[in-house]
Amino acid sequence: MTVTAQAAVTADRESRLLASVPTGLLINGEWRDAASGKTFDVEDPATGKVLLSIADAGAEDGAAALDAAVAAQESWAKVPPRERGEILRRAFELVTERAEDFALLMTMEMGKPLAEARGEVTYGAEFLRWFSEEAVRAFGRYSVAPDGKSRLLVTKKPVGPCLLITPWNFPLAMATRKIAPAVAAGCTMVLKSANLTPLTSQLFAAVMQEAGLPAGVLNVIPTSTAGATTGPLIKDARLRKLSFTGSTEVGRRLLSDASETVLRTSMELGGNAPFVVFDDADLDAAVAGAMLAKLRNMGEACTAANRFIVHESVATEFAEKFAAKMKEMTTARGTEPESKVGPLIDAKSRDKVHELVSDAVASGAKAVLGGAPVDGPGYFYQPTILAGVTEGTRILSEEIFGPVAPIITFSSEDDAVRLANNTEYGLVAYVFTKDLNRGIRMGERLETGMLGLNAGVISNAAAPFGGVKQSGLGREGGLEGIEEYLYTQYIGIADPYAG
Numbered sequence: 001m002t003v004t005a006q007a008a009v010t011a012d013r014e015s016r017l018l019a020s021v022p023t024g025l026l027i028n029g030e031w032r033d034a035a036s037g038k039t040f041d042v043e044d045p046a047t048g049k050v051l052l053s054i055a056d057a058g059a060e061d062g063a064a065a066l067d068a069a070v071a072a073q074e075s076w077a078k079v080p081p082r083e084r085g086e087i088l089r090r091a092f093e094l095v096t097e098r099a100e101d102f103a104l105l106m107t108m109e110m111g112k113p114l115a116e117a118r119g120e121v122t123y124g125a126e127f128l129r130w131f132s133e134e135a136v137r138a139f140g141r142y143s144v145a146p147d148g149k150s151r152l153l154v155t156k157k158p159v160g161p162c163l164l165i166t167p168w169n170f171p172l173a174m175a176t177r178k179i180a181p182a183v184a185a186g187c188t189m190v191l192k193s194a195n196l197t198p199l200t201s202q203l204f205a206a207v208m209q210e211a212g213l214p215a216g217v218l219n220v221i222p223t224s225t226a227g228a229t230t231g232p233l234i235k236d237a238r239l240r241k242l243s244f245t246g247s248t249e250v251g252r253r254l255l256s257d258a259s260e261t262v263l264r265t266s267m268e269l270g271g272n273a274p275f276v277v278f279d280d281a282d283l284d285a286a287v288a289g290a291m292l293a294k295l296r297n298m299g300e301a302c303t304a305a306n307r308f309i310v311h312e313s314v315a316t317e318f319a320e321k322f323a324a325k326m327k328e329m330t331t332a333r334g335t336e337p338e339s340k341v342g343p344l345i346d347a348k349s350r351d352k353v354h355e356l357v358s359d360a361v362a363s364g365a366k367a368v369l370g371g372a373p374v375d376g377p378g379y380f381y382q383p384t385i386l387a388g389v390t391e392g393t394r395i396l397s398e399e400i401f402g403p404v405a406p407i408i409t410f411s412s413e414d415d416a417v418r419l420a421n422n423t424e425y426g427l428v429a430y431v432f433t434k435d436l437n438r439g440i441r442m443g444e445r446l447e448t449g450m451l452g453l454n455a456g457v458i459s460n461a462a463a464p465f466g467g468v469k470q471s472g473l474g475r476e477g478g479l480e481g482i483e484e485y486l487y488t489q490y491i492g493i494a495d496p497y498a499g
């Protein structure tokens with residue numbers, strides 16, 4: 001087949017896929033237009049072209065979505081856990097069957113290379129399978145009170161209607177990581193997807209309907225006016241839970257709003273991951289880990305290694321080996337077979353990345369590789385390595401969210417710990433060493449919710465994902481994930497032997 005014929009087949013497949021994506025709001029089981037009749041455009045970050053226009057929810061639609069979630073809550077909580085689990089299991093199978101559609105749609109709206117988008121489909125679907133199994137395990141307990149006179153019955157109940165707010169960087173996985181445990185626990189939901197990448201959530205919501213989720217359990221309100229549309233919901237006493245994934249800046253604001261009704265919250269916020277390489281590390285393994293920790297999702301991940309803290313005796317060799325691997329990474333639209341690094345999400349993000357790089361270079365760092373935006377359409381940035389970055393440089397304290405690796409050196413373990421912990425964030429850290437005792441010590445001394453020991457990616461539906469400090473509150477995935485959507489009720493029972 002000629003290149004032109006292949007391009008025509010790809011374009012045709014993309015148009016057919018877009019035509020299958022619902023463009024309305026999902027409220028009480030029906031797809032409908034926004035009350036205002038307004039729509040907003042979703043763009044392809046590789047070309048800047050509009051992919052689709054979808055309904056733009058306003059406050060009135062938000063209220064209707066919450067009404068539907070509130071109305072469905074009582075009956076949904078009574079659905080047997082096994083049935084809720086089976087809906088999730090069917091959804092897992094449907095997403096897996098349509099993996100290529102989900103992958104292509106994510107690549108089109110978010111930009112990540114197709115191979116990575118396929119990886120996200122597997123990761124995102126796994127939350128559906130994991131929580132299909134957890135749905136039947138929300139156990140309580142029964143015990144005899146210490147004085148023997150009464151009985152203590154402890155049960156778990158769904159928290160009630162939830163507002164779920166997701167970011168643009170993992171359009172499927174960030175939604176399934178919230179929706180699956182909420183469904184398993186028996187909660188109803190309003191999902192506010194990211195305005196930059198709402199299409200995957202639209203398709204996923206249609207799959208949940210097909211899997212048998214009753215009307216009103218999942219309501220979806222994409223919007224270009226996030227604050228105005230969700231603000232009233234957060235202050236509505238009928239809402240019982242806010243689960244937010246996004247920046248620390250927005251999370252802080254939402255926490256403040258949530259305090260008005262003492263709303264229960266989960267906050268999965270920003271990161272500033274240190275990637276520590278000791279002098280005894282296997283440098284090839286460290287470079288392989290660095291490639292994953294830095295370039296997964298073009299560096300647009302909360303888990304992305306943001307600061308490479310490398311022992312001074314191996315820093316030059318590490319930088320050279322890292323640069324050699326980075327050089328092989330071709331930037332291209334994610335649908336192109338050669339693409340290893342897709343575009344950043346928008347011009348604003350690309351400009352911010354370049355601002356941080358320029359500031360580091362002006363402060364004395366050297367660009368061993370890259371250091372500039374890629375000319376032409378789309379928001380591409382060159383894979384970049386900065387050596388000789390010094391403490392106090394802005395790039396070490398802000399999330400880069402791009403394919404840029406700043407390297408700073410250390411001389412002792414204490415020094416590495418001090419540099420790694422010198423941030424308001426505490427999501428994840430990566431440590432490369434052959435000394436297991438040192439690895440364990442680092443785990444104990446680093447102030448993070450997660451640690452990758454000789455591993456550059458550790459996200460797993462079966463593990464508790466989440467941070468400390470200003471990286472957030474709560475955990476998603478693992479045994480802990482469902483607890484975010486359950487509350488504990490204690491029933492005290494009088495002595496069954498008394499009179």
Ligand SMILES: NC(=O)c1ccc[n+]([C@@H]2O[C@H](COP(=O)([O-])OP(=O)(O)OC[C@H]3O[C@@H](n4cnc5c(N)ncnc54)[C@H](O)[C@@H]3O)[C@@H](O)[C@H]2O)c1
Nearest residue numbers: 166167168193194226227230246247250268269270271302
């Ligand atoms: N810890 C995690 O699990 C995790 C996962 C993914 C992304 N993130 C973080 O998310 C950020 C990138 O995502 P982003 O740019 O979409 O973040 P963002 O905070 O700008 O937006 C996140 C979501 O919040 C919405 N939003 C923005 N302002 C709002 C408001 N006033 N009221 C209600 N909703 C509002 C957005 O529309 C989007 O849906 C990074 O900081 C990244 O580290 C964290």
Ligand SMILES: O=CCCC(=O)O
Nearest residue numbers: 169300301302303459
């Ligand atoms: O962006 C943060 C989420 C990344 C992940 O779940 O691995």
